[in-house]
Amino acid sequence: MGQDILYHLAMGTESHNLVEMFGDVKFVCMGGTPQRMENFAHYVMKEIDFNLPIGATLIDLSQYRYSMYKVGPVLSISHGMGISSIGILLHEIIKLMFHAKVKNPIFFRIGTSGGVGVKGGTVVISDTACDELLNNYYETPIVGNLVKRPAILDQSLVQELKALADPEDPYDVVTGGTMCANDFYEGQGRLDGAFCNYSEKDKMDYLKKLQNHGVKNIEMEVVPFAAMTHHAGIRAAVVCVTFLDRLKGDQVDISKEVMNEWQVRPQKLVAKYIKKLLKAL
């Protein structure tokens, strides 16, 4: 084909010089909200000593369906919520890396989640990914046929990240399984959605089944993230903080201040990794 329009990024191969703009990228970091990813961009800028000229600041390079910030070798992009939203972004970011001739970028998802048997504020590095039915693959219809792609995460990256956890930090950093739900309420067994046709016992049985399966947290993107990066041969990791222990409740009732403090925890770990790798170059 002629030009390639990355529609949801509001960029294209004819309208933008993608090699010049993105040729130096080594790390692609994604997370749900534009605000978190803008914060991460500023945080990583300090951590890797990346300096902007006096009077300059970062701008959102995309400003359409997603927000995108660039700090030298680091891209920081919002992915919205759920499988479809991160799936579109992955298609277009993988194409962007290809057009920009980037070799071997590492992808991170820096997320928030509900814990299963771990206390709020814990950081979970996902070592496996499963859906609500405990399948370790991403099943998606392609031209009318259901296709299964294994949702596999890079185990060496999991260990490298785990090794960087600071034992002095007043919270735990653990590895474990992550369950990816299509829905925040019924799909995660919450009792406080608009609908609920099951009992508290059904919920607890389900959560304990997940726990017995090795699931430490629940979010809404890990399966397509793991499957698509694995399919593309890209090293990738998911690091989330938990906002509550689902064995103890459903509502996210922590204050905005606590939430903001906890959200930084996965960012610290990923920034530390990036810093280490950049120093080794």
Add this chain to the structure above:
Amino acid sequence: MGQDILYHLAMGTESHNLVEMFGDVKFVCMGGTPQRMENFAHYVMKEIDFNLPIGATLIDLSQYRYSMYKVGPVLSISHGMGISSIGILLHEIIKLMFHAKVKNPIFFRIGTSGGVGVKGGTVVISDTACDELLNNYYETPIVGNLVKRPAILDQSLVQELKALADPEDPYDVVTGGTMCANDFYEGQGRLDGAFCNYSEKDKMDYLKKLQNHGVKNIEMEVVPFAAMTHHAGIRAAVVCVTFLDRLKGDQVDISKEVMNEWQVRPQKLVAKYIKKLLKAL
């Protein structure tokens, strides 16, 4: 339960007086991007002659995962992209309507889509909703069991909207089936995703199969929108503009100006309906 925190809306029954804030709402309008829904709020404000005091403007009432604007009886809210993102919003908006004691609100999705055998710029009012496998239900795992909910749209609302189309408008307003995809690329048979393991013939066969089934456009939210509103007993409609005819291509290559002009078309129809109903009160 005690208080109910509508987490993704950043509101709650204790922190906000939801009856006072939202008790007068009659129409809940949703669309993908914050920008479009801010524009719609300003557009509908003019159309229904809703006046703000001099020196005042609309603000985003939510400012977290979604953007929400209120213009008297009209809420205008962004839903992001895909099934999960609109699903979370629907749970929380249905709960919000309940807490605010709103009786019989009407929900609209004002969207963008790809056409199937209709030309770019056409407005499609969805009369049926199906997934990629042509199922007319929303299948979702609930505490580990797959549950099917019929995805049914209000047929009288479809006809009322269709009757408001202006024959003088330089574009068509049609009714037809809408297919809801989990993915923008492979799930819709596009050849320009990061991956593509099928041929142009497979794509065309699939699109023609959809067309023979009565599908006029493809988007990514209609199935949960139809299923959840139907399940809650809420009258609801989906009105989308098409950005291209998928039988003729995959890339969205219209200019920003054309896109902005086309995006207003479904807004015009929905605003006309709202205006008419408010006058009849």
